[in-house]
Amino acid sequence: MTLKKRKSPDKGASLVEFALLAPFLLLLLLGMIEFGYIFGQYNEVRHAAREGARYAAVSQPDLDGGGIGNSDVVEAVCDSINLPGSTVTVTMNKVDTDGTPIDAGSSPDRGDYGEVVVVSTINSLSGAPIISSLLPSQLTNNAIFRLEQDAAWTAGTSGNC
Secondary structure (H helix, E strand, O other), rough: OOOOOOOOOOOOHHHHHHHOOOOOHHHHHHHHHHHHHHHHHHHHHEEEHHHHHHEEEEEOOOOOOOOOOHHHHHHHHHHHHHOOOOEEEEEEEEEOOOOOOEEOOOOOOOOOOEOOOOOOOOOOOOOHHHHHOOOOEEEEEEEEOOOOOOOOOOOOOEEEE
């Protein structure tokens, strides 16, 4: 007596299920990769703001006695950031102890608080419109510091990399 193999009515169901779920799984995978890439860019912006603040707070005056100017701080930020293709804006502010900007246009003195704000546009890794629409358009970070010497930079000014 031979046994006949019955044909299953579920033949091919797993392929159909995979075809329905594959786009969502791919979107989830691309989203995780994109998030990691954006997080790396955020770390670069944060690092650049800290480097600019450190440079503005502790750097000694130039040899000509003019002091560290706005362009020097912007150059320090631009040298420390590694975001090719991004537009980076650096803003210098004189701030109160709580971070509220004060006295725009004045040059801070020793003991005053300053702030370096770094704003960068985001580069998308995948360029997928559905993922890019969920991302912010720019990354912003600020670093507040206390001046160790009189500053030659002027509050309320900005520069680009």
